[in-house]
Amino acid sequence: xxxxxxxxxxxxxxxxxxxxxxxxxxxxxxxxxxxxxxxxxxxxxxxxxxxxxxxxxxxxxxxxxxxxxxxxxxxxxxxxxxxxxxxxxxxxxxxxxxxxxxxxxxxxxxxxxxxxxxxxxxxxxxxxxxxxxxxxxxxxxxxxxxxxxxxxxxxxxxxxxxxxxxxxxxxxxxxxxxxxxxxxxxxxxxxxxxxxxxxxxxxxxxxxxxxxxxxxxxxxxxxxxxxxxxxxxxxxxxxxxxxxxxxxxxxxxxxxxxxxxxxxxxxxxxxxxxxxxxxxxxxxxxxxxxxxxxxxxxxxxxxxxxxxxxxxxxxxxxxxxxxxxxxxxxxxxxxxxxxxxxxxxxxxxxxxxxxxxxxxxxxxxxxxxxxxxxxxxxxxxxxxxxxxxxxxxxxxxxxxxxxxxxxxxxxxxxxxxxxxxxxxxxxxxxxxxxxxxxxxxxxxxxxxxxxxxxxxxxxxxxxxxxxxxxxxxxxxxxxxxxxxxxxxxxxxxxxxxxxxxxxxxxxxxxxxxxxxxxxxxxxxxxxxxxxxxxxxxxxxxxxxxxxxxxxxxxxxxxxxxxxxxxxxxxxxxxxxxxxxxxxxxxxxxxxxxxxxxxxxxxxxxxxxxxxxxxxxxxxxxxxxxxxxxxxxxxxxxxxxxxxxxxxxxxxxxxxxx
Ligand SMILES: [Zn+2]
Numbered sequence: 001x002x003x004x005x006x007x008x009x010x011x012x013x014x015x016x017x018x019x020x021x022x023x024x025x026x027x028x029x030x031x032x033x034x035x036x037x038x039x040x041x042x043x044x045x046x047x048x049x050x051x052x053x054x055x056x057x058x059x060x061x062x063x064x065x066x067x068x069x070x071x072x073x074x075x076x077x078x079x080x081x082x083x084x085x086x087x088x089x090x091x092x093x094x095x096x097x098x099x100x101x102x103x104x105x106x107x108x109x110x111x112x113x114x115x116x117x118x119x120x121x122x123x124x125x126x127x128x129x130x131x132x133x134x135x136x137x138x139x140x141x142x143x144x145x146x147x148x149x150x151x152x153x154x155x156x157x158x159x160x161x162x163x164x165x166x167x168x169x170x171x172x173x174x175x176x177x178x179x180x181x182x183x184x185x186x187x188x189x190x191x192x193x194x195x196x197x198x199x200x201x202x203x204x205x206x207x208x209x210x211x212x213x214x215x216x217x218x219x220x221x222x223x224x225x226x227x228x229x230x231x232x233x234x235x236x237x238x239x240x241x242x243x244x245x246x247x248x249x250x251x252x253x254x255x256x257x258x259x260x261x262x263x264x265x266x267x268x269x270x271x272x273x274x275x276x277x278x279x280x281x282x283x284x285x286x287x288x289x290x291x292x293x294x295x296x297x298x299x300x301x302x303x304x305x306x307x308x309x310x311x312x313x314x315x316x317x318x319x320x321x322x323x324x325x326x327x328x329x330x331x332x333x334x335x336x337x338x339x340x341x342x343x344x345x346x347x348x349x350x351x352x353x354x355x356x357x358x359x360x361x362x363x364x365x366x367x368x369x370x371x372x373x374x375x376x377x378x379x380x381x382x383x384x385x386x387x388x389x390x391x392x393x394x395x396x397x398x399x400x401x402x403x404x405x406x407x408x409x410x411x412x413x414x415x416x417x418x419x420x421x422x423x424x425x426x427x428x429x430x431x432x433x434x435x436x437x438x439x440x441x442x443x444x445x446x447x448x449x450x451x452x453x454x455x456x457x458x459x460x461x462x463x464x465x466x467x468x469x470x471x472x473x474x475x476x477x478x479x480x481x482x483x484x485x486x487x488x489x490x491x492x493x494x495x496x497x498x499x500x501x502x503x504x505x506x507x508x509x510x511x512x513x514x515x516x517x518x519x520x521x522x523x524x525x526x527x528x529x530x531x532x533x534x535x536x537x538x539x540x541x542x543x544x545x546x547x548x549x550x551x552x553x554x555x556x557x558x559x560x561x562x563x564x565x566x567x568x569x570x571x572x573x574x575x576x577x578x579x580x581x582x583x584x585x586x587x588x589x590x591x592x593x594x595x596x597x598x599x600x601x602x603x604x605x606x607x608x609x610x611x612x613x614x615x616x617x618x619x620x621x622x623x624x625x626x627x628x629x630x631x632x633x634x635x636x637x638x639x640x641x642x643x644x645x646x647x648x649x650x651x652x653x654x655x656x657x
Contacts, residue, residue: 020078020081021050024077025038028077028080042069052081055195059287061288062218062291063290064211064293069293069295072107075092079111082163089146090144091147092146097135101135104147146158150172153176153182165197169200183210194284203334205334209333214288215291216290218276218287218290219289223292225297230258236251237332238307238332243308292331294330295329311325342536344533345529347513348529350512351520353521357395357420357421359423360393361393365384365386366384366432367383367384367429369434370561371413372437373446377403379559380434383561384421389572392561393521400412405442413434417453417455433457433575434456435457435563436459439461457492457570458481472500473497475569475570477494480492501563505561509536531557534557535558
């Protein structure tokens with residue numbers, strides 16, 4: 001030992017305790033570079049590493065950092081220091097058992113043998129009581145080093161340990177079946193000691209990241225630079241980098257606004273800025289110290305341009321890759337770019353209309369049904385659509401109670417499918433087509449009934465394909481599905497892109513809230529607040545739709561609306577646009593009306609946008625207008641009964657032609 005680390009009390013020489021960093025720089029010899037470990041490349045690790053050795057004031061250390069920033073080395077340096085000054089039972093927990101074995105074989109055992117002079121293998125040969133497995137290493141003096149997986153409750157509960165090292169905690173399972181949270185389990189083994197717990201990980205998303213949650217409990221120290229202009233510490237983040245000049249990106253000091261380049265930042269004084277003066281303490285009044293490091297300030301590991309390249313590559317792959325880039329390269333928690341919620345009370349107010357089966361809005365071109373199949377019955381939503389699918393009206397929402405395996409519920413459905421709705425201009429419509437989902441355990445029943453009913457089609461919802469470069473259509477393709485439970489036969493199923501459907505619905509909801517009535521629902525008829533709550537129960541986070549209540553069957557009306565919309569798209573493409581409109585026979589349109597429809601269809605074929613504009617120009621009917629039409633109709637109908645049917649088209653119609 002070097003003399004400068006020793007001092008004498010009379011004749012007894014007692015080694016002076018060094019900090020963990022000092023120990024590492026004096027003892028951690030790297031064969032590869034033929035030199036001792038230096039912290040020059042990892043200046044951000046000095047403070048956290050020294051905090052680990054300071055167990056009189058610190059009960060835990062949290063390190064949230066990017067990958068490749070030597071956090072495992074920091075843990076090993078701590079182990080080496082511990083072996084020298086306070087050799088005690090220690091537990092190292094990794095995310096999987098394989099990781100534990102790899103770490104032990106490739107790094108820990110050689111480290112303990114070469115640096116700490118713990119000749120575990122020889123001990124095991126001479127003394128069979130000493131352990132020599134790769135996950136249970138004897139440190140001598142009765143202490144053991146246990147390596148385990150966060151997935152194994154037996155390791156987590158095995159030994160009382162003074163020191164617990166939890167590595168990559170964001171990859172741990174949230175709970176072990178019947179045992180609870182792996183982190184709590186590991187920490188319980190520490191209760192009798194005044195020890196230390198070490199948490200390290202690269203973070204994940206803000207909502208899920210455990211390292212971030214743990215970081216928030218501690219001193220919240222952020223690796224920062226001191227702005228020469230205002231002398232305050234700040235930490236640049238990725239979103240603050242201005243790439244207008246690709247060659248010389250800049251960032252600004254949030255305190256004084258001064259612009260700095262990467263070269264300027266590298267030259268500045270680096271230090272930790274502490275954000276929380278009131279960290280969590282244990283029963284001995286020791287504190288939790290938490291550190292966060294951003295990849296932008298890991299100059300030896302990443303340059304800004306190298307990070308930019310990683311981001312570019314990630315953007316080409318998709319959102320998950322971008323999230324991974326933010327987490328592992330920058331050490332930042334990933335926050336989804338947008339989160340969209342629709343307030344169901346506001347939507348309820350904005351959608352309100354008044355009509356009934358005998359007087360539905362005039363601009364409904366056809367009616368479709370979306371059915372959500374449950375084991376206890378069918379949720380069905382009947383909706384009226386305009387040709388461009390930009391405007392929709394809820395006509396009826398029902399729960400047809402009864403097991404779909406029984407015939408009763410399907411009989412009720414047939415009755416609903418034959419229900420007649422009369423438009424304000426006198427045209428009578430029936431539901432043209434229905435989509436019923438085959439999800440759950442009643443697929444056979446849905447498929448069987450679809451074969452019996454030509455207006456019913458089974459469908460299956462699929463979330464986005466995950467490929468962000470490709471636009472996900474609402475109606476994707478049809479495929480043939482076999483009956484289950486040993487029944488022979490196949491049935492054609494339509495794949496529905498539910499993300500596209502939910503997006504389109506969201507767009508209509510937004511426009512409606514903005515005052516353009518793209519959605520109409522009659523409050524008096526089954527479209528109550530509960531319906532709207534269910535219709536808006538899912539939120540859009542980034543490009544995904546997320547149901548806040550997992551497993552709760554809460555979004556049936558949203559599913560029904562999406563199936564109904566997909567059904568409308570399918571019906572329009574397959575039947576209406578090709579002239580095979582099954583519903584045409586139910587219409588009693590005046591001649592001029594039919595010609596107009598033909599003209600619209602031709603226009604549609606030539607240039608679909610024109611018709612969309614035309615539709616928009618037509619405008620929506622107000623309540624009063626609809627009432628007026630209703631009374632006019634009633635007045636017209638009386639003489640019509642005796643006269644020849646419909647010589648003149650309704651006066652109102654001309655306004656829109
Ligand atoms: Zn400044």
